[in-house]
Amino acid sequence: EAQVTQNPRYLITVTGKKLTVTCSQNMNHEYMSWYRQDPGLGLRQIYYSMNVEVTDKGDVPEGYKVSRKEKRNFPLILESPSPNQTSLYFCASSPHGGSPYEQYFGPGTRLTVT
Amino acid sequence: AQTVTQSQPEMSVQEAETVTLSCTYDTSENNYYLFWYKQPPSRQMILVIRQEAYKQQNATENRFSVNFQKAAKSFSLKISDSQLGDTAMYFCAFMKFGVTTDSWGKLQFGAGTQVVVTP
Numbered sequence: 100e101a102q103v104t105q106n107p108r109y110l111i112t113v114t115g116k117k118l119t120v121t122c123s124q125n126m127n128h129e130y131m132s133w134y135r136q137d138p139g140l141g142l143r144q145i146y147y148s149m150n151v152e153v154t155d156k157g158d159v160p161e162g163y164k165v166s167r168k169e170k171r172n173f174p175l176i177l178e179s180p181s182p183n184q185t186s187l188y189f190c191a192s193s194p195h196g197g198s199p200y201e202q203y204f205g206p207g208t209r210l211t212v213t
Numbered sequence: 214a215q216t217v218t219q220s221q222p223e224m225s226v227q228e229a230e231t232v233t234l235s236c237t238y239d240t241s242e243n244n245y246y247l248f249w250y251k252q253p254p255s256r257q258m259i260l261v262i263r264q265e266a267y268k269q270q271n272a273t274e275n276r277f278s279v280n281f282q283k284a285a286k287s288f289s290l291k292i293s294d295s296q297l298g299d300t301a302m303y304f305c306a307f308m309k310f311g312v313t314t315d316s317w318g319k320l321q322f323g324a325g326t327q328v329v330v331t332p
Contacts, residue, residue: 141306142320144320209256
């Protein structure tokens with residue numbers, strides 16, 4: 100089944116403890132992206148990747164890192180999480196590297212930082 | 214920078230009735246895409262409908278249709294014959310066309326409209 104998977108789906112952690120949220124797609128998509136969703140703000144892009152080893156910042160990259168060593172994986176890294184990073188996170192991918200207008204979303208990861 | 218505004222935080226509609234969600238956006242671009250996404254309680258983001266700005270004809274997908282007014286920068290969603298399964302948060306989103314300097318493939322979302330369908 101073609102899909103975008105995220106792990107974990109739920110995570111409660113403490114301030115400062117490094118964590119990684121994984122994202123994987125099995126559709127051979129070039130484009131991948133991370134968003135965070137907060138009430139009243141909709142979804143905002145954190146980072147995106149046009150292809151392997153090519154990543155760039157979105158609107159809210161502070162406090163996050165990403166890497167794209169393989170086409171299928173695009174992990175989101177929080178080196179020192181803080182409570183303001185408590186949010187719902189979505190990974191998305193698209194086959195259209197030139198204009199990724201068709202984006203498939205993962206199921207979301209609910210992160211709570213205490 | 215583009216902004217997307219959804220002025221209705223919540224709307225209620227009875228089964229089988231019609232509801233229209235409003236969305237306005239601000240951009241200086243001529244080529245772009247507009248989307249409506251549905252987020253049910255499962256939190257999954259589901260694409261409902263997509264409109265290319267260069268197309269004058271309004272997009273439709275079964276019971277979902279849009280009214281795209283490019284000059285007014287308005288993009289409303291009409292849900293006809295509402296069903297209980299339509300209960301969800303609906304997000305309007307904007308994407309520039311092609312490669313741009315500030316971001317590539319970024320979906321700019323509105324704050325969302327919660328739709329509740331009642332029996």
